[in-house]
Amino acid sequence: MQPLVARAEALNAAVPSGIAPRLQAIRAAIPGPVVLTTAFGIESQLLTHFIARERLDIDLVTLDTGRLFPETLDVWAETEARYGVRIFALHPDRTELDALLARDGPMGFRQSVTARQHCCHVRKVLPLARALKGAGGWISGLRRDQSTARRDTRFAKVDPARGLIKVSPLFDWSEEDVVLHVRSLDIPYNRLLDAGFRSIGCQPCTRATRIGEDPRAGRWWWEDSTRECGLHTR
Numbered sequence: 001m002q003p004l005v006a007r008a009e010a011l012n013a014a015v016p017s018g019i020a021p022r023l024q025a026i027r028a029a030i031p032g033p034v035v036l037t038t039a040f041g042i043e044s045q046l047l048t049h050f051i052a053r054e055r056l057d058i059d060l061v062t063l064d065t066g067r068l069f070p071e072t073l074d075v076w077a078e079t080e081a082r083y084g085v086r087i088f089a090l091h092p093d094r095t096e097l098d099a100l101l102a103r104d105g106p107m108g109f110r111q112s113v114t115a116r117q118h119c120c121h122v123r124k125v126l127p128l129a130r131a132l133k134g135a136g137g138w139i140s141g142l143r144r145d146q147s148t149a150r151r152d153t154r155f156a157k158v159d160p161a162r163g164l165i166k167v168s169p170l171f172d173w174s175e176e177d178v179v180l181h182v183r184s185l186d187i188p189y190n191r192l193l194d195a196g197f198r199s200i201g202c203q204p205c206t207r208a209t210r211i212g213e214d215p216r217a218g219r220w221w222w223e224d225s226t227r228e229c230g231l232h233t234r
Contacts, residue, residue: 004158008165011156020050022155022169023139027056030165032136035059037128037231038087040075040190041200042178043141043170049187052083058139061131064089065123066097067202071192078188090127097122107204113225116205120229123202128231135164142168142232145175146199147216149226175215201229 007029016022027034036051036058038044051058062076080087100122104111109119132138142153159166170178175198182189192200196208198215209218216227 004160004163004165008156008158011165011167012154015155019046019169020054023047023050023054023056023058026137026139026156026167026169027058030137030167033059033134034137034139035061035132035135036139037131038062038141039201040072040079041141042175042182042189042193043143043173045075045079045187045189046178046182046185047139047141047169048079048083048085048087049182049185052085059135060085060087062087062089063124063127063131064091065202066092067123067204069190069192069200069203069206071190072200075188075190082188088131090131092123092127096126109205110222113223116220116223117230125230129162132162132164138162138164138166140166140168140232141170143170143173143175143178145214147214147227149216149228150232 011025011029014025016025034057036044036047038048038060039062048060050056051060076087079085100119104115104119109116138159142150144151144153153168153171155169155171156165156167158164179193181187190197190200197206197218198209199219200206201219205220207218207221209215219227219229
């Protein structure tokens with residue numbers, strides 16, 4: 001654990017100013033595989049652009065829950081074609097998914113927060129564990145201004161349960177800056193963004209945000225919860 005803490009502290013002590021330098025610093029500081037998990041949101045698209053442009057040795061992985069928007073599948077295909085990359089997909093375990101549906105039915109996740117978290121666990125958290133197995137670093141698109149639950153996001157932190165360093169290169173970026181960069185660089189993005197979907201997950205669990213709401217308010221909008229699926233809360 002001590003080497004992980006030392007590497008995370010070193011990354012936080014000298015955070016570069018640009019995205020490419022940050023990604024290069026991450027790759028240089030962390031031994032072993034480094035994985036970017038993307039749901040094809042605006043932040044991940046920006047990071048994918050620089051990973052591909054700089055030809056960095058960083059794996060691109062997505063969690064295909066089986067309930068993605070058609071627009072998400074479109075930008076997935078467009079991203080692979082634009083950058084000449086293959087984004088590796090991980091799916092829910094069939095046995096786990098069959099048991100979930102047998103117990104709760106196709107829309108049982110709306111019965112309670114616990115039921116919804118169980119659905120997220122099967123469709124996202126367990127596949128993520130497979131995606132990060134053996135990795136030394138995990139890159140996410142977390143930003144501080146996405147929600148109150150993410151206000152304390154740092155550039156690098158140790159994830160002790162997974163035994164790796166979790167890095168958020170856009171932790172101090174604003175939503176406006178991310179969108180401006182994506183548009184100025186002509187990066188493929190999910191067209192639902194133009195319809196007010198500022199955080200896009202599974203189709204049954206995502207709506208457009210309203211004026212004054214934070215970017216995560218459209219996720220599991222029927223709940224009074226922290227708007228997290230379990231990937232970033234341990």
